Amino acid sequence: MDKSWINKPRLSQDYILGVKNFLDFAFGKLKVYVLKCPCNRCCLLKLKSREDIDGDLMCYGFLSSYTNWVLHGEDICVTGNTRVPSDIASVELDSTRTLLDDLFPDISTNNDGGYEAGSSENPMDTDRPSTASGSCEKGEGFDELLADYNQELYTGCTKFTKLSFILKLYHIKCMCGISDKGISMVLDLLKEAFTHAKLPDSFSDMKKVIRKLGLSYESIHACPNDCMLFWEADAKREICKVCEASRWKENISVKSTESGSENKKSKTPVKVLRYFPLKPRLQRLFMSSKTATHMKWHATSSNNDGKLRHPRDGRAWKEFDKKYPEFASDPRNVRLGLATDGFNPFGTMSSSYSIWPVILFPYNFPPWMAMKQTSMILSMVIPGKHMPGNDIDVYLQPLIKELKELWSDGIKTLDASTKQTFDMRAAIMWTVSDFPGLGNLSGWNTYTNLACPSCNFEGNGERLRHGKKNCFMGHRRFLPQEHVYRHDKNNFDGKIEARSPPATLSGSTVIHQLEQVNVTLGKNHGLVGVGRKRDRSGASGSGTSSTTQQWKKRSIFFELSYWEFIMLRHNLDVMHIEKNVFDNLVYTFLDDKKKSKDNLSARKDLRELGIRADLWPDDNEKYKAACFTLNNDGKDNFLSVLKNVKLPDGYASNLSSCVDVKSRKLSGLKSHDCHVIMRDLLPVAIKNLLPTDVTSAVVELCQFFRDISVKVLDTDELDKLQDRIVLTLCHMEMLFPPSFFTVMVHLVVHLTEEAKLGGPVPFRWMYPIERALGHFKSYVRNRAKPEGSICEQYLADECVTFCSMYLNDIETRFNRYGRVDDRPLAQTSIRPNSELPFIFPNLGRFVGAGQVYTLNHVERQQAHRHILVNCQLLDPLREKYKSELWSKPSQQSKRSRANDIDREMHLNFAKWIKQKVEVNELDGITDDLRCLALGPSEKVVKYTAYNVNGFKFRTIERDADLKTQNSGVYVAAETMSYASSRDPNPITGTVAYYGNLVEVIELNYYEVFKVVLFKCKWADTRTERGYKMDAYDHHMVNFSRLLHTGDNAEDEPYILASQAKMVYYVADPCKEEWNYAVHIQPRDVYDMGDQNDSEQFDDALCLYEDVQDDAAAALSDPYFGITFFLLVCPCNLVFYPPVTNGKTPEEEASAETEASVEAQEEVAAATEV
Structure with a gap:
C-alpha cells in the first residue's frame, strides 16, 4: 500500500487522498468503531472514532515513524525501512x-x-581576587x-x-x-x-x-532592647553596655539524679541578626559570564530621546556622576537601592510578630532585570517579634561598614566579560520603603503636623480638634503667585495664600538641623532632654526645640561620605500613597461608618475652622449629605460596575469577590487591586453619579496616578503633570473636608519632582519588594x-x-516563560528559502486543540484579500492593475470613476492576479508571488485561544464561561474612507478599531507558509453611533452598531494576529449599549526608544535573525525573563459606503445624471485651460 503521502503537506491533495484511503483500509478490514489514532499528538495511545482520527490527521499530521500499520490491519513485516523509535536521550554538554x-x-x-x-x-x-564562593x-x-x-x-x-x-x-x-x-x-x-x-x-x-557552591551568612547577637550589637570589639560582652540587659536567655537548671550536680543547657541568645555579607555577592555578579556584561548596561546603552526609562536617566544619578567623576568613570562600579519593610511570617492577623528583611538591588542592570527577584540581594534579616522602629540603625551597622569600605577602598574583582580584575566600588543611591519605614530610616518624625519630609519645617499641617488627626491642606502655595485661587478665601480656608512653595531640601541643610539632635538608640531610651510623648503644639519653626522633637535621630546613612550630596535620599512610595488615597476616596463616597473621612467629627472641625457653613451640623448633631456622598442608588451602581467587570487574565484579582452589594461594602482589596481600580475603573464607576466638579477632580487624580506610574516618562510632560496635580488638589480642597487631607494625600504633590530625580516609579515603589517578602514568608517551615x-x-x-x-x-x-507563553512555534515550509514567512512572521502560539474547518467562498475571499493588502511585494502589481482599469473606456465622470476603480481593485485584485499567474502573463513572477496569487487552502485549523504580543486572546464564546475577559481587540489601521459613493477624494489616515474576537484561524498556503488571522466583530468607529469619547477623553464603543456583519464579500472582518492589541470593556452603568474601552500593556515589554545600537543585545534571544533592529521595541537576555518583539506590521483596511447610499434606484439614477453633467463641465473647464 502506498505510504509516501504521510510526509507530504497536510493540505495537499495526495495527503488528503492518502488519509481517506488509510481510514477506508483500516476500518474496512478490522470492522470496529474505534482505532488507535496515529497522529503526531496521540502517538497511538488513544482510541478514537473515524471522524476524530480524520480531524487529528488533518490537524497534527501522521506519525512518520509508524510505517508498519500493524494496529490498523496490516500484517507484521519488519523491513529495512522500518524505523524503531528510540527513547535514548542525546548526550549534552555538562553545563x-x-x-x-x-x-x-x-x-x-x-x-x-x-x-x-x-x-x-x-x-x-x-x-x-579570592573566589566569591563562601566556604569553598x-x-x-x-x-x-x-x-x-x-x-x-x-x-x-x-x-x-x-x-x-x-x-x-x-x-x-x-x-x-x-x-x-x-x-x-x-x-x-x-x-x-x-x-x-x-x-x-x-x-x-x-x-x-x-x-x-554557595555563600554564607553571619549570626550576630543583638541586645534584647535593640541598643547594640555584640560584634567586633563588643563581641565578647555578656550584657548590653547601654541598658545592661543580658544577651542570653535565662537557662533552666536541671539537677542530675546521679551526681546531684546541675546541668545547664547551652546559652541561647535572645536576639540574633542574620547578616549576609555584601562583597562576595557583588563579586559574583561580575565573576559570572551570564551577568558581567549586563552590569555595565547603564553606561554602554544609549538614551537618544532623553526620556526617563531607568534611574540612570534621572537628575539624581547624573548629579552624582558630576560630583564623583572618578566613581562614574568605571561603569562597573555598582549603584544600589536599599529597601526594607516588615511582615508577619505566620500569616495570621492575630499575631503581631514582625520580621524586617533589608534588601538591596543593583541598578546597573537593564530595566528588565533590575527589579526582578533573581537580581535582589538579601542583606540581613532583623529579628522579631517587635519591629526595630527608630533603632533600625543598630542593625544596619554591618552593612554600613561594608558600604564605607566599598566606597573608599573597593575590592579586587574579576570581570568575566573582559577576564581582567578591577577595584569594584559601590554606593547606595537611595532607600525605598513605606512612609513609616521612611521615618525609621531617615529619622524624620512622620506622625506630627510636620510629617512631610519634603516640606520639612515649612510644612503646613494642622491638628484637628475634633477629629484628633493632623490635616495637610494649603496646596495653593504650589500655584503661581498670580493665580486667582491664592486670593479666594471663601472656597478655601478663609485666608489669602501668599506663601511660596517649600524650598528644596539639601543634605547640608539636614546636617545643620541635626547638629542639636543627640539620641541614644534602644527601646528604653529616647531623645536626650526631650520626653517621648508626641509633640501636639504644632510648632513649625526650625529652632532647637522643634528640631529635636521632629528629628528622632541622626540617620546612620550620613556616615557614608557621599550621602549628604545625594539629591533623593529616601523615596516616597507611590504604591502605599495610591492605596491610602484610594481608601480615602472610595470609603468617603460610600459613607463607610469606620473609614469615611466625612463624619460628625469632620463636620465639627469645619465649624471650628469657620468654613463651609452649609455643611455644619445642627444643634442635634445632624448634618446633610455632602456633594461627594453617594445615595443608595448611586452606591448600587458604583458597586455593580466593580462586581460585574471582567478583567483580563492576570490583570488583577477577582474583584467581584471583594464587593458586597447587599451591604454596600468593599473588603479584601489588595494594593494592586486598588491600583487597577484607581487607574481604570473608578473614573467609569462614578461618572454620572456625582456632580461634575467632583467627578472632574477625581478623574484628574486617577489620571495623575496612571501617568506617573508608566515605564517611560517625559520630563516636559512631568512639568505639565505637576501643574495639573496642584490644581486638582486645590479643587479637592474646595470639595472635601480637611479630615480628608491626610499626609498621604498631601505627598501626592511631591511625586513628580521625585520622578524627575529618580526616574520611573516602577524602580522606586514597593510592589517588587512586597512580592519578595511574600516569597520569604513561604520559606517559614519551622514556626x-x-x-x-x-x-x-x-x-x-x-x-x-x-x-x-x-x-x-x-x-x-x-x-x-511567564503567564503568557507566546513563543512562536516552528514555521514549516516545503520551500525553506521562501521570503513569505518573514513578511508574515510567525508570532504567537495556539492554546488548546484545533479543529479543522472549511472556509466558505466569502470567508476565503476576505481572508485572502487581507493577506494581499498587507503584502508590500504586490505593490507593483496593484499599480499595474490600477493602470489597466484606468485605460478602459468609460462614460463616468472622473470623480465617480475613481471611486469605482478603487472598489474594483478592492474586490477583484485577488481574482485578477490569479488569472494572470495561471496564464503566465506577468513577467518576473517569483515562486512566492505565485503562491500568494493562487490563494490559500479552504481547509483551515480553527482555535479558540491564541497568545501573541504578550497578550492572551480568547474568543468571545470562550470568555462567556470565564470570570476573565480576553476577547477585546484593538487595532490602529491605515484606512481609506469615502464619504459617499460619489466622493472623488478618499481620506487616508490611521483609524482606531475596537472589536471582539470571534475566531482564530490558521490560513495555510499549501505548506509554503501559514498565517494566523483573527476574525472579529468590529464596532462602527466611523460614526458617533458606534464610537465616541466622553468629556474625560475615555473611549466608548457600541457593539449594537457594527461596522459590518462580515457576511458580504466587501466586508473586512479579519486582521493579522500580530497586529492585535488587547483592550477590555467596562459596561457603562447608565447606558446599557455602551462600553468603555480600556487599553492595557503587556507585561515585561519595555519601550527603549530609537535603539539602533545592538551591542547591548549580544546575548539576547533573537527569534528572527533577519528582523531589523528598529523593528524591536524590547529585547531581553534569555536568562532573565521574556523577550517580546513588537513588530510594526502594516495594517491596511478599506471601507466603502453602501452602493445605494440609502437611496432609491430613482434617486441614485438622478445622482448619476447630475454627476455626468458635472463631469462634462469639468472636461470643458480643463479644455479651456
Whole structure:
C-alpha cells in the first residue's frame, strides 16, 4: 500500500487522498468503531472514532515513524525501512563546566576534560581576587567538589555527573517548594531503585555539596532592647553596655539524679541578626559570564530621546556622576537601592510578630532585570517579634561598614566579560520603603503636623480638634503667585495664600538641623532632654526645640561620605500613597461608618475652622449629605460596575469577590487591586453619579496616578503633570473636608519632582519588594524559629538560583516563560528559502486543540484579500492593475470613476492576479508571488485561544464561561474612507478599531507558509453611533452598531494576529449599549526608544535573525525573563459606503445624471485651460 503521502503537506491533495484511503483500509478490514489514532499528538495511545482520527490527521499530521500499520490491519513485516523509535536521550554538554569556570577561574582543565587544581599562567594572578564562593577555598572542600564533578553518576553515564545530578535535583526542590522531608524520601527511593548510582547517602550530604557552591551568612547577637550589637570589639560582652540587659536567655537548671550536680543547657541568645555579607555577592555578579556584561548596561546603552526609562536617566544619578567623576568613570562600579519593610511570617492577623528583611538591588542592570527577584540581594534579616522602629540603625551597622569600605577602598574583582580584575566600588543611591519605614530610616518624625519630609519645617499641617488627626491642606502655595485661587478665601480656608512653595531640601541643610539632635538608640531610651510623648503644639519653626522633637535621630546613612550630596535620599512610595488615597476616596463616597473621612467629627472641625457653613451640623448633631456622598442608588451602581467587570487574565484579582452589594461594602482589596481600580475603573464607576466638579477632580487624580506610574516618562510632560496635580488638589480642597487631607494625600504633590530625580516609579515603589517578602514568608517551615527558616532557605535558594543560570536543559527562573507563553512555534515550509514567512512572521502560539474547518467562498475571499493588502511585494502589481482599469473606456465622470476603480481593485485584485499567474502573463513572477496569487487552502485549523504580543486572546464564546475577559481587540489601521459613493477624494489616515474576537484561524498556503488571522466583530468607529469619547477623553464603543456583519464579500472582518492589541470593556452603568474601552500593556515589554545600537543585545534571544533592529521595541537576555518583539506590521483596511447610499434606484439614477453633467463641465473647464 502506498505510504509516501504521510510526509507530504497536510493540505495537499495526495495527503488528503492518502488519509481517506488509510481510514477506508483500516476500518474496512478490522470492522470496529474505534482505532488507535496515529497522529503526531496521540502517538497511538488513544482510541478514537473515524471522524476524530480524520480531524487529528488533518490537524497534527501522521506519525512518520509508524510505517508498519500493524494496529490498523496490516500484517507484521519488519523491513529495512522500518524505523524503531528510540527513547535514548542525546548526550549534552555538562553545563556545570561553565559554572565551575566562573566560580573558580584559577583552575585549569586537564586533558580528559575534567578539572584539577592548579595555578594560572596569567601574570595578573598576584592581584586576582579570592573566589566569591563562601566556604569553598582551595582545600578539602574544593577537592571534594571537583571529585564529584569528575565522577560519573553511574558507569557509562555521559549525561550526568554526580555533581550535576545533585545540582538539578536540588534545583527542582527549590523551584517546586518541596520540603526537606519530601526530598529525603525521593532520595531514598532513587537509591533503592538505582543501587549502582553514586547518589548522596542523605539529604544532609546533598546539602553539604550545594553549600560548597554557595555563600554564607553571619549570626550576630543583638541586645534584647535593640541598643547594640555584640560584634567586633563588643563581641565578647555578656550584657548590653547601654541598658545592661543580658544577651542570653535565662537557662533552666536541671539537677542530675546521679551526681546531684546541675546541668545547664547551652546559652541561647535572645536576639540574633542574620547578616549576609555584601562583597562576595557583588563579586559574583561580575565573576559570572551570564551577568558581567549586563552590569555595565547603564553606561554602554544609549538614551537618544532623553526620556526617563531607568534611574540612570534621572537628575539624581547624573548629579552624582558630576560630583564623583572618578566613581562614574568605571561603569562597573555598582549603584544600589536599599529597601526594607516588615511582615508577619505566620500569616495570621492575630499575631503581631514582625520580621524586617533589608534588601538591596543593583541598578546597573537593564530595566528588565533590575527589579526582578533573581537580581535582589538579601542583606540581613532583623529579628522579631517587635519591629526595630527608630533603632533600625543598630542593625544596619554591618552593612554600613561594608558600604564605607566599598566606597573608599573597593575590592579586587574579576570581570568575566573582559577576564581582567578591577577595584569594584559601590554606593547606595537611595532607600525605598513605606512612609513609616521612611521615618525609621531617615529619622524624620512622620506622625506630627510636620510629617512631610519634603516640606520639612515649612510644612503646613494642622491638628484637628475634633477629629484628633493632623490635616495637610494649603496646596495653593504650589500655584503661581498670580493665580486667582491664592486670593479666594471663601472656597478655601478663609485666608489669602501668599506663601511660596517649600524650598528644596539639601543634605547640608539636614546636617545643620541635626547638629542639636543627640539620641541614644534602644527601646528604653529616647531623645536626650526631650520626653517621648508626641509633640501636639504644632510648632513649625526650625529652632532647637522643634528640631529635636521632629528629628528622632541622626540617620546612620550620613556616615557614608557621599550621602549628604545625594539629591533623593529616601523615596516616597507611590504604591502605599495610591492605596491610602484610594481608601480615602472610595470609603468617603460610600459613607463607610469606620473609614469615611466625612463624619460628625469632620463636620465639627469645619465649624471650628469657620468654613463651609452649609455643611455644619445642627444643634442635634445632624448634618446633610455632602456633594461627594453617594445615595443608595448611586452606591448600587458604583458597586455593580466593580462586581460585574471582567478583567483580563492576570490583570488583577477577582474583584467581584471583594464587593458586597447587599451591604454596600468593599473588603479584601489588595494594593494592586486598588491600583487597577484607581487607574481604570473608578473614573467609569462614578461618572454620572456625582456632580461634575467632583467627578472632574477625581478623574484628574486617577489620571495623575496612571501617568506617573508608566515605564517611560517625559520630563516636559512631568512639568505639565505637576501643574495639573496642584490644581486638582486645590479643587479637592474646595470639595472635601480637611479630615480628608491626610499626609498621604498631601505627598501626592511631591511625586513628580521625585520622578524627575529618580526616574520611573516602577524602580522606586514597593510592589517588587512586597512580592519578595511574600516569597520569604513561604520559606517559614519551622514556626518556632521563623528567622532561621528564612535565612537557611534563602541561602539554598540563592545558590541554586545562581547555578541555574548555567542549566539550559531544565526549567529555571531565568528561562521559564511567564503567564503568557507566546513563543512562536516552528514555521514549516516545503520551500525553506521562501521570503513569505518573514513578511508574515510567525508570532504567537495556539492554546488548546484545533479543529479543522472549511472556509466558505466569502470567508476565503476576505481572508485572502487581507493577506494581499498587507503584502508590500504586490505593490507593483496593484499599480499595474490600477493602470489597466484606468485605460478602459468609460462614460463616468472622473470623480465617480475613481471611486469605482478603487472598489474594483478592492474586490477583484485577488481574482485578477490569479488569472494572470495561471496564464503566465506577468513577467518576473517569483515562486512566492505565485503562491500568494493562487490563494490559500479552504481547509483551515480553527482555535479558540491564541497568545501573541504578550497578550492572551480568547474568543468571545470562550470568555462567556470565564470570570476573565480576553476577547477585546484593538487595532490602529491605515484606512481609506469615502464619504459617499460619489466622493472623488478618499481620506487616508490611521483609524482606531475596537472589536471582539470571534475566531482564530490558521490560513495555510499549501505548506509554503501559514498565517494566523483573527476574525472579529468590529464596532462602527466611523460614526458617533458606534464610537465616541466622553468629556474625560475615555473611549466608548457600541457593539449594537457594527461596522459590518462580515457576511458580504466587501466586508473586512479579519486582521493579522500580530497586529492585535488587547483592550477590555467596562459596561457603562447608565447606558446599557455602551462600553468603555480600556487599553492595557503587556507585561515585561519595555519601550527603549530609537535603539539602533545592538551591542547591548549580544546575548539576547533573537527569534528572527533577519528582523531589523528598529523593528524591536524590547529585547531581553534569555536568562532573565521574556523577550517580546513588537513588530510594526502594516495594517491596511478599506471601507466603502453602501452602493445605494440609502437611496432609491430613482434617486441614485438622478445622482448619476447630475454627476455626468458635472463631469462634462469639468472636461470643458480643463479644455479651456
